[in-house]
Amino acid sequence: MIQTLLLTALVIFSILAVLLRDLLKAAISLAIASIFLAIIFFRMNATYAGVFEISVVAGLITVLFVSTIALTKSDGDVRESKVVSILFPIFFVLFIIIDIFVMKTLLNRLMVVRYPAPTGNFGQVLWGQRTLDLVGQIGVIFAGVFAVIALFRKRDKKDE
Amino acid sequence: MVFTFILVPLVMASLMPLIGKISKKFLPDILTNITLLFLLIYSITIGRQIISSGTGIRQLVWLGQQLNITLALDGFSLLMLFLISLVSFAVGLYCINYMEHYGSKAVFYALFLLMIAGMNGLVLATDLFSIYVFLEVAAVASYALVAFGLGYDELEASFKYLMLSAVATAFILVSIALIFGFTDSLRLHDVALAFQLLNAKYLVGLCVTLFIFGFGLKAAIVPFHAWLPDAHPSAPAPISAMLSGVLIKISGIYAITRIFLNVFGLNPAISTVLMYLGVISILVGAIIAFSQNDIKRMLAYSSISQIGYIILGIGLGTPLGILGGLFHLFNHGIFKSLLFLNSGAVEQATGTRALDKMGGLAKRMPITAATSVVGSLSIAGVPPLNGFWSKLIIIIALVQAKAYGFAIVAVLASGITLWYYLIIQRQAFFGKLNETWNNVKEAPFWMSASMIILALICIAIGILFPIIIKSWLVPATNVLSAGVYYTINLFRF
Amino acid sequence: MGFVAALIFIGIYCLLTMRNLIKLFIGVEVIAKGVSLALIASGFERNNIYIAQSLTITFIVVEVSVVATALAIIINIYRHTKSLDIRKLTRLKG
Numbered sequence: 106m107i108q109t110l111l112l113t114a115l116v117i118f119s120i121l122a123v124l125l126r127d128l129l130k131a132a133i134s135l136a137i138a139s140i141f142l143a144i145i146f147f148r149m150n151a152t153y154a155g156v157f158e159i160s161v162v163a164g165l166i167t168v169l170f171v172s173t174i175a176l177t178k179s180d181g182d183v184r185e186s187k188v189v190s191i192l193f194p195i196f197f198v199l200f201i202i203i204d205i206f207v208m209k210t211l212l213n214r215l216m217v218v219r220y221p222a223p224t225g226n227f228g229q230v231l232w233g234q235r236t237l238d239l240v241g242q243i244g245v246i247f248a249g250v251f252a253v254i255a256l257f258r259k260r261d262k263k264d265e
Numbered sequence: 266m267v268f269t270f271i272l273v274p275l276v277m278a279s280l281m282p283l284i285g286k287i288s289k290k291f292l293p294d295i296l297t298n299i300t301l302l303f304l305l306i307y308s309i310t311i312g313r314q315i316i317s318s319g320t321g322i323r324q325l326v327w328l329g330q331q332l333n334i335t336l337a338l339d340g341f342s343l344l345m346l347f348l349i350s351l352v353s354f355a356v357g358l359y360c361i362n363y364m365e366h367y368g369s370k371a372v373f374y375a376l377f378l379l380m381i382a383g384m385n386g387l388v389l390a391t392d393l394f395s396i397y398v399f400l401e402v403a404a405v406a407s408y409a410l411v412a413f414g415l416g417y418d419e420l421e422a423s424f425k426y427l428m429l430s431a432v433a434t435a436f437i438l439v440s441i442a443l444i445f446g447f448t449d450s451l452r453l454h455d456v457a458l459a460f461q462l463l464n465a466k467y468l469v470g471l472c473v474t475l476f477i478f479g480f481g482l483k484a485a486i487v488p489f490h491a492w493l494p495d496a497h498p499s500a501p502a503p504i505s506a507m508l509s510g511v512l513i514k515i516s517g518i519y520a521i522t523r524i525f526l527n528v529f530g531l532n533p534a535i536s537t538v539l540m541y542l543g544v545i546s547i548l549v550g551a552i553i554a555f556s557q558n559d560i561k562r563m564l565a566y567s568s569i570s571q572i573g574y575i576i577l578g579i580g581l582g583t584p585l586g587i588l589g590g591l592f593h594l595f596n597h598g599i600f601k602s603l604l605f606l607n608s609g610a611v612e613q614a615t616g617t618r619a620l621d622k623m624g625g626l627a628k629r630m631p632i633t634a635a636t637s638v639v640g641s642l643s644i645a646g647v648p649p650l651n652g653f654w655s656k657l658i659i660i661i662a663l664v665q666a667k668a669y670g671f672a673i674v675a676v677l678a679s680g681i682t683l684w685y686y687l688i689i690q691r692q693a694f695f696g697k698l699n700e701t702w703n704n705v706k707e708a709p710f711w712m713s714a715s716m717i718i719l720a721l722i723c724i725a726i727g728i729l730f731p732i733i734i735k736s737w738l739v740p741a742t743n744v745l746s747a748g749v750y751y752t753i754n755l756f757r758f
Numbered sequence: 759m760g761f762v763a764a765l766i767f768i769g770i771y772c773l774l775t776m777r778n779l780i781k782l783f784i785g786v787e788v789i790a791k792g793v794s795l796a797l798i799a800s801g802f803e804r805n806n807i808y809i810a811q812s813l814t815i816t817f818i819v820v821e822v823s824v825v826a827t828a829l830a831i832i833i834n835i836y837r838h839t840k841s842l843d844i845r846k847l848t849r850l851k852g
């Protein structure tokens with residue numbers, strides 16, 4: 106029950122993040138949605154993921170968003186059309202109805218195989234079973250860093 | 266050791282900015298090209314040994330301890346590794362001259378090597394989530410590379426590409442989460458086994474749909490192709506060559522093929538969907554390419570059309586169809602990169618990409634013109650160049666499978682392809698010399714060298730195609746046509 | 759899974775209708791939340807939360823570098839056009 110409430114709060118704040126005109130407020134509701142998601146993770150025993158969600162997504166990504174918004178200073182200059190927010194509830198309600206029906210039938214149709222639950226703790230699983238992903242993470246981080254370096258480099262040579 | 270394919274470009278990429286501090290251009294050029302040459306030679310020599318000694322699928326041992334990195338090198342992934350290293354080697358040579366005026370060569374090479382590391386990792390991974398992670402490594406590097414010129418078009422194209430890719434990866438991940446939820450594992454072997462035991466039609470249907478959305482966006486199959494004609498032309502020419510020649514094939518077609526054929530198993534429904542998608546891509550790509558004036562946009566649309574041939578061949582699912590599809594994939598990687606490199610040489614020399622402003626460039630740029638003729642004739646499927654044989658195999662396979670309608674479309678579209686490549690040749694290189702280009706010079710040494718290498722490979726494959734098929738393509742086809750049982754029997758770690 | 763679908767729907771709706779570049783990216787973030795919820799939820803269902811967590815953490819790391827790249831691109835676009843309006847991005851017609 107509490108879980109459902111939390112999930113609903115997550116969805117509501119996500120909607121707010123999308124629909125709010127003010128970009129700063131939108132970014133903050135996105136962060137609040139992240140915090141709700143993190144609480145949901147904690148309740149599902151996913152503590153590490155929850156910590157990451159709060160520190161990285163609610164923290165770092167929000168900081169990135171806010172600094173971008175500050176750097177571009179363009180709160181008022183893009184007019185979203187009003188129709189978008191008016192139509193949203195209609196589509197959303199329609200979608201939820203379809204969603205409920207589809208999920209009910211789908212989940213009943215799908216079967217499940219049982220495997221034994223894994224042993225060990227989180228660290229062992231991350232290091233022991235997903236090592237290749239860690240290599241991939243290093244690659245992604247390098248790619249992101251170099252991408253930012255490349256995009257913010259001085260463009261003096263272009264004019265030669 | 267199989268891991269070298271990922272580790273070497275990754276380490277070199279991370280060292281590149283430091284090397285760039287020591288020497289701005291010379292060292293990054295040399296070291297990148299040595300790395301690429303090393304990977305090429307390694308994939309030719311060591312790769313075959315590893316496969317023939319039967320230790321292609323292995324866990325890594327590091328400092329005497331079992332690391333849980335399972336990589337699989339089989340005929341199919343070796344073919345892909347060979348294609349990646351071949352094209353990236355040619356492109357690397359080309360970059361020595363072409364990237365001069367962009368600045369920050371070291372960062373450029375770092376991103377380039379990361380893209381290669383990502384693709385190599387994707388090809389070798391034996392786990393759905395690892396496939397996703399390496400896909401993202403290659404993708405993040407490619408967003409930055411598309412925007413590398415920092416011009417307005419580049420940025421816009423890169424932004425669109427990034428948005429659509431983000432949606433694509435979301436679909437892929439939802440599907441991965443579903444599979445994880447129902448099979449409790451993401452290793453290809455476990456997933457394949459569980460799907461065989463489950464016989465879960467709805468789950469397979471759902472996952473296939475999500476994967477087609479996701480990887481289809483990456484491969485730019487027709488209903489999902491909107492980003493490609495923006496992103497590929499806007500990027501610097503060597504990057505267009507990499508994206509069109511290799512990246513869409515690895516992150517789109519390789520993933521689709523590996524997952525659908527080796528994990529889910531190709532059933533008639535999937536096969537039909539893939540074949541229809543292929544035919545639509547062939548037609549739409551060819552028809553839109555026909556009406557383009559920008560040379561790189563024309564090449565980009567032509568990529569969509571050729572991707573259609575590959576999907577059509579692989580979707581057919583007979584061994585001959587798969588062989589043709591893979592052969593065409595390999596050939597397309599080579600001649601499409603060649604054509605993009607040609608267009609880059611022309612753009613650098615004349616400063617324009619509009620076909621109607623060119624004309625008579627063959628007199629000023631003989632090497633570019635000659636190699637471009639080879640590329641165009643190959644892609645249009647003129648015998649005895651390589652494109653002819655692969656298209657022929659696909660069409661024979663279609664006729665054998667009694668899919669006459671598809672075969673007719675494939676033949677017709679190949680006619681259209683020939684037509685619009687002749688238009689490129691006539692407008693850009695032959696005919697009267699446009700006076701504006703009287704002072705145009707031939708492309709610099711390394712650019713010409715890389716174009717000549719690729720053109721020679723086109724001709725060589727065309728003449729020696731039986732050897733290529735026997736030594737490279739048949740092992741790859743065997744892997745794919747063995748289907749699900751291949752994964753279940755061999756990926757057992 | 760119903761909530762996951764709802765989140766992804768909101769994100770895609772945002773991508774289809776909004777005109778501000780940053781807003782579009784917020785849409786992508788909402789989709790990303792749906793995805794990480796899906797990963798954790800399926801791990802929870804399967805009683806296999808450790809692997810689900812490591813997948814989610816990898817996903818979050820990937821997400822950060824995508825966000826950094828995207829925002830760098832947005833800032834660069836802003837330098838060119840002094841605006842964040844998607845309607846001004848019409849030079850290229852896909």
